[in-house]
Amino acid sequence: MATAAVTNSTQGTLSGLSRTAQNLVVALAWGAIMLFVFGYWVRSKTDGSTENVATILKIAFRVAGGLSALLAAWQAYTLWFKKESPDQKAASLIQQHLFVSYALLGGGLGLIVIGFLLGFGRNTTGSFVFIRENFAESFGSLLLGVISLCSGYLLQQPQASSGITVEFLVGKIPVLKLSQLVICALSVGTIIYLYYNNRDANAWRTYIPEMAVLLLLSLLAFACFLYLNTPNLDEFGIRLFVLLFGGIAGSLLFLWCLWRSVIWREDILLGGAAAWEGPNSYRFWLCAYVLFVSLVLMFFSFNLARADIRTNVVLRRVMYGYDTIVQGLLLVGILFILNVVIYALVPFTYDWTKTRGAYDVSEAGKNLIGKLKQETTIVVLMPQSAPVYKDLRVLLDNFRALNPRVHVNYISPDFDDQKYEELVNNFPKILPETNVASERRGVLIVYGVMPTKPEHNIPHSFVNERKLQDFEGGGGRGSRGKVIFKGESEILKELKFLAQGKKQQKVYILQGNDEVDMNGMGPEERIDVRGDYSKVGIGILVDQLKKDNYDVAGLNFGRELPDQKAPNVVFVQAEGAERRKNVPLDCQVLIVAGVTRDLPKEAMDAVDAYASRGGKMLVFLDLAAEADYKLRQTNLEAMVKRFGIDITDEVPLRLGGPGDERTLWATTTGKSDNPLSRGFTGQPIFMRRSARAIQPAAAPGRFKGEVVLHQELRRDRLTILPKDADVLGDVKKYVRSLVEDERKLQAVWRPKSFPLAVAVSEGDKPRMVVFGDTDFISNRDLEDSQTRSTNYAFVVSSLEWMAEREGIGAQPKVSSSFMLSPEVNVxxxxxxxxxxxxxxxxxxxxxxxxxxxx
Structure with a gap:
C-alpha cells in the first residue's frame, strides 16, 4: 500500500518534474553561455594584468560556465535519452533537481562574492572604495548571483501545479505595508540627501531625474500603503496591488532610463566603445541594467496578476496589451545589451562592400596602431555636422579596438569653448592664424601621456580638416560632386612620424648612370629591352615618399657640370688620401633602380663598400639586352649574387590569362614568415614588361633570401622561361609557336611558381630587397589607379621592413562618397x-x- 502510494505520487509529479527539467536545460545552457561571455569579457578587460584576482576570475568564470553546460547536458540526457521507467525517471529527476539546486545556491554565492571583488578595491590611501570602471562587471555578477540563488531556492520547494501566484502574499499584508513605508521613507530621505549635499551652486539640478522619479515612487508607495489598509483585502485586491505597484514602479524606472539616456547621450548613445569602456562607462551600464530590471519587474508583476483575465474582459485586454508591450521591450533590451557585449568582444566596424570602403583599417595601419608603445590620444576637433565626422568616428573606433593605448576624445570648437580653450593653452599649434571657424577644425594627435600644463615636450601634431578630405566634381549646374575621405592616410602618416621621434629616414637614389630619373614627372616608359631607363621618371614615387616624411635625395658619383645641375641630387666628392668616393654616412637606405649597364668603377666600388659594411638597399633589376637581344649581365647583378640571390638568363612570360603575355602577376607566397609577404596577401602587383629572373641561392650562407613575391603556379596561367630575349620582339608569334608545338612548350614551361622579389636578411637583420622589375615604380604605373596604391605600398613597406618598423602592409585607401546635386529635394x-x-x-x-x- 505504502509503495503503491509512493509510486502513484511519483507518477503524478512526473509531468511537473519534466517541465521543470526542460526549463532547467534551457536555463543552465543560457547560464553557461552568459558565464563564458562574462569570462571572455573579464579576460579582454584584464588582458595583460598580473594581479592574482584577475587570473582567478578568468579561471572561475570558465569553470562555472563548463559546470553549467555539464549540468544542462546531464538534465537533457536524463530527460530525453536515458531509458527508465516513469518511477525511476521521476526519482532520478528529483535527485538531480536537488543536486542542481545546491549547485545553483553555491554558484550564486560565488557570483555575489565575485561581484564584490570586482566592485570594491583599495585606493591610494588603502581604504576600500567602489570602482566605477567595474560597475558593469560587478553589477552583472551580482545580478547573475541573485538569479542563481532564487533559482536554487525555488528548485528546492515542493512541486506546485499552478505555478507562482499571489496567494502567498495574502497572509503577509503587514509585511507589504511595512515595505511600502520603507520605500517611501528611503525615497524621501534620498531626495533630501541629494539636495542637501549638492545645494551649493545649484548642483542639485544635476540629480533632477533621480529626484523626480524618487518623488513619484514615494507617492506610489504611500498610495499603496493606504490601499493595503483597506479592510477585508482579499486575493483579488492583492493581485491588483501587485499589478499597480509593479507596473508603475517598472514604468518609472523605464522613464528614468530614457531621461538619463538623453542627458548622458554622449556616453550612452553617441560615445561608442570609447564611452562604454572609459571612465564614465558606469553610466551606460547603469541605464542598461536598470532598464532590464524595470522590464523584468513589469513582466513579473503582470504575470502574477493574470489569474482573473478569463472573467474580467477589461483586465484581459489591458493585461494582454501590457504583456505584449513589456515582452517586446524586454526583447529589445536583451538584444541591445547582447549587441553591446558582442561589440565589446569583436569591436571592429566592418564594411561588406566590394571595395571595403573607409571602415576597413589597412594592414599598415593595423601594424602601426597595434604596436604603439605609448599612450596615444586623438582629439577630434569638429562638430557632429562636419562632413568627415562619421567616417572619422568609425575609423577611430577601429583604432581603439586595435590597441587599448589609443584614446579618442571629441570636442566641438563651436560649442565646447571651455574644453577648446584648455587645449589651445596646452597645444598652441591648433590655434588658427585667422578667425575663420573652419580653420579650428581638425584632429590633434598626442603621442604620450596627455599633458595638463602648457610646459611640456610631448610629441604632438595637428591635422587640419582640409587635409582630411578632398572634393571632386560638382562644379556645373546639376552635377554631382564627390567627397574623398583621406583621414586614415593623413592620421597614420602623422602618427608614424611622431612614433619615430619626428626623425625622417634618409633615402638616397642612385643617379647619373642612365638609371631611372628621380626628378622626371612624365609618363615615358622603356619600350625596348635593349634601351635604358634614363627617360623613365619616378618623380611620383619620390614626391609621395617626401609627403610620407622620408628624406629623399639623389646620389651621383660623377662630376657636377655647371649647366647640368639636377635638383635635390648630391654629387659625391672624393675623400681621404686615396681620394675615394663613398656613400654618405647618413644614408639609411640606398635605392638602385633601372641599371642596364655596368656602373662606373667609382660608383660600383662605393655601392659595394656600402653594402659590405652593413648598408641596406632596395634594388630594382630588369631585363637588359644587347643589340642582338642577348641578355646582358651587369656588375650590379654580380654584387647582388654575393648576397644569396641567383640571377639567370631567362625571360619569364605568362601563358594564359587575359592581357599581354609579358605582364606578370606578382603575388605573395603565403608560406613565408616575412612581414612583407604576410602584409600583402591578396594584393597583386603587375609587372607589365616581363622581369629579371631571380631566386634565392640554393645553398644560402651568411645571407638568407626569402621569396616575398612570385608568379603563382596555376593551371590557367603557366610560366614559360625562354632563354633568348628576342622573343620579346614578337611575343604573340612566339606564343602561337608554343601552342602549335607541345614539345617546344614543355622545354620552356616551369612547373612551379616563379620568384619575382626576394628579401635578404643577415641573421635577424634585414639587409636588402631585390625586385626583378623596375617598371612597376615608374610614373606610368603609379599614375594608374589600379596599380598605384599596391605598388607604392610595397616600396614603402620594404623601407619600413629594413628600418625594422611597424608600417608594413597595404597602405590606407581613400574612400569617396557622392554629394547629391543641389537641385535634388532631399x-x-x-x-x-x-x-x-x-x-x-x-x-x-x-x-x-x-x-x-x-
Missing part, C-alpha cells in the same frame, strides 16, 4: 519612403482587421 527623398511605409502598414493592418472579423 526632404522628399526622406519623406516619401516614410509615407509609403506608413500607408502600407495601415493598409496591411486594415486587411488583417477585416479578415479577423469575418
Amino acid at each position: 526632404a522628399r527623398m526622406i519623406l516619401m519612403p516614410g509615407w509609403m511605409m506608413l500607408m502600407a502598414t495601415i493598409a496591411l493592418g486594415t486587411c488583417i482587421w477585416v479578415v479577423r472579423r469575418r
Whole structure:
C-alpha cells in the first residue's frame, strides 16, 4: 500500500518534474553561455594584468560556465535519452533537481562574492572604495548571483501545479505595508540627501531625474500603503496591488532610463566603445541594467496578476496589451545589451562592400596602431555636422579596438569653448592664424601621456580638416560632386612620424648612370629591352615618399657640370688620401633602380663598400639586352649574387590569362614568415614588361633570401622561361609557336611558381630587397589607379621592413562618397519612403482587421 502510494505520487509529479527539467536545460545552457561571455569579457578587460584576482576570475568564470553546460547536458540526457521507467525517471529527476539546486545556491554565492571583488578595491590611501570602471562587471555578477540563488531556492520547494501566484502574499499584508513605508521613507530621505549635499551652486539640478522619479515612487508607495489598509483585502485586491505597484514602479524606472539616456547621450548613445569602456562607462551600464530590471519587474508583476483575465474582459485586454508591450521591450533590451557585449568582444566596424570602403583599417595601419608603445590620444576637433565626422568616428573606433593605448576624445570648437580653450593653452599649434571657424577644425594627435600644463615636450601634431578630405566634381549646374575621405592616410602618416621621434629616414637614389630619373614627372616608359631607363621618371614615387616624411635625395658619383645641375641630387666628392668616393654616412637606405649597364668603377666600388659594411638597399633589376637581344649581365647583378640571390638568363612570360603575355602577376607566397609577404596577401602587383629572373641561392650562407613575391603556379596561367630575349620582339608569334608545338612548350614551361622579389636578411637583420622589375615604380604605373596604391605600398613597406618598423602592409585607401546635386529635394527623398511605409502598414493592418472579423 505504502509503495503503491509512493509510486502513484511519483507518477503524478512526473509531468511537473519534466517541465521543470526542460526549463532547467534551457536555463543552465543560457547560464553557461552568459558565464563564458562574462569570462571572455573579464579576460579582454584584464588582458595583460598580473594581479592574482584577475587570473582567478578568468579561471572561475570558465569553470562555472563548463559546470553549467555539464549540468544542462546531464538534465537533457536524463530527460530525453536515458531509458527508465516513469518511477525511476521521476526519482532520478528529483535527485538531480536537488543536486542542481545546491549547485545553483553555491554558484550564486560565488557570483555575489565575485561581484564584490570586482566592485570594491583599495585606493591610494588603502581604504576600500567602489570602482566605477567595474560597475558593469560587478553589477552583472551580482545580478547573475541573485538569479542563481532564487533559482536554487525555488528548485528546492515542493512541486506546485499552478505555478507562482499571489496567494502567498495574502497572509503577509503587514509585511507589504511595512515595505511600502520603507520605500517611501528611503525615497524621501534620498531626495533630501541629494539636495542637501549638492545645494551649493545649484548642483542639485544635476540629480533632477533621480529626484523626480524618487518623488513619484514615494507617492506610489504611500498610495499603496493606504490601499493595503483597506479592510477585508482579499486575493483579488492583492493581485491588483501587485499589478499597480509593479507596473508603475517598472514604468518609472523605464522613464528614468530614457531621461538619463538623453542627458548622458554622449556616453550612452553617441560615445561608442570609447564611452562604454572609459571612465564614465558606469553610466551606460547603469541605464542598461536598470532598464532590464524595470522590464523584468513589469513582466513579473503582470504575470502574477493574470489569474482573473478569463472573467474580467477589461483586465484581459489591458493585461494582454501590457504583456505584449513589456515582452517586446524586454526583447529589445536583451538584444541591445547582447549587441553591446558582442561589440565589446569583436569591436571592429566592418564594411561588406566590394571595395571595403573607409571602415576597413589597412594592414599598415593595423601594424602601426597595434604596436604603439605609448599612450596615444586623438582629439577630434569638429562638430557632429562636419562632413568627415562619421567616417572619422568609425575609423577611430577601429583604432581603439586595435590597441587599448589609443584614446579618442571629441570636442566641438563651436560649442565646447571651455574644453577648446584648455587645449589651445596646452597645444598652441591648433590655434588658427585667422578667425575663420573652419580653420579650428581638425584632429590633434598626442603621442604620450596627455599633458595638463602648457610646459611640456610631448610629441604632438595637428591635422587640419582640409587635409582630411578632398572634393571632386560638382562644379556645373546639376552635377554631382564627390567627397574623398583621406583621414586614415593623413592620421597614420602623422602618427608614424611622431612614433619615430619626428626623425625622417634618409633615402638616397642612385643617379647619373642612365638609371631611372628621380626628378622626371612624365609618363615615358622603356619600350625596348635593349634601351635604358634614363627617360623613365619616378618623380611620383619620390614626391609621395617626401609627403610620407622620408628624406629623399639623389646620389651621383660623377662630376657636377655647371649647366647640368639636377635638383635635390648630391654629387659625391672624393675623400681621404686615396681620394675615394663613398656613400654618405647618413644614408639609411640606398635605392638602385633601372641599371642596364655596368656602373662606373667609382660608383660600383662605393655601392659595394656600402653594402659590405652593413648598408641596406632596395634594388630594382630588369631585363637588359644587347643589340642582338642577348641578355646582358651587369656588375650590379654580380654584387647582388654575393648576397644569396641567383640571377639567370631567362625571360619569364605568362601563358594564359587575359592581357599581354609579358605582364606578370606578382603575388605573395603565403608560406613565408616575412612581414612583407604576410602584409600583402591578396594584393597583386603587375609587372607589365616581363622581369629579371631571380631566386634565392640554393645553398644560402651568411645571407638568407626569402621569396616575398612570385608568379603563382596555376593551371590557367603557366610560366614559360625562354632563354633568348628576342622573343620579346614578337611575343604573340612566339606564343602561337608554343601552342602549335607541345614539345617546344614543355622545354620552356616551369612547373612551379616563379620568384619575382626576394628579401635578404643577415641573421635577424634585414639587409636588402631585390625586385626583378623596375617598371612597376615608374610614373606610368603609379599614375594608374589600379596599380598605384599596391605598388607604392610595397616600396614603402620594404623601407619600413629594413628600418625594422611597424608600417608594413597595404597602405590606407581613400574612400569617396557622392554629394547629391543641389537641385535634388532631399526632404522628399526622406519623406516619401516614410509615407509609403506608413500607408502600407495601415493598409496591411486594415486587411488583417477585416479578415479577423469575418
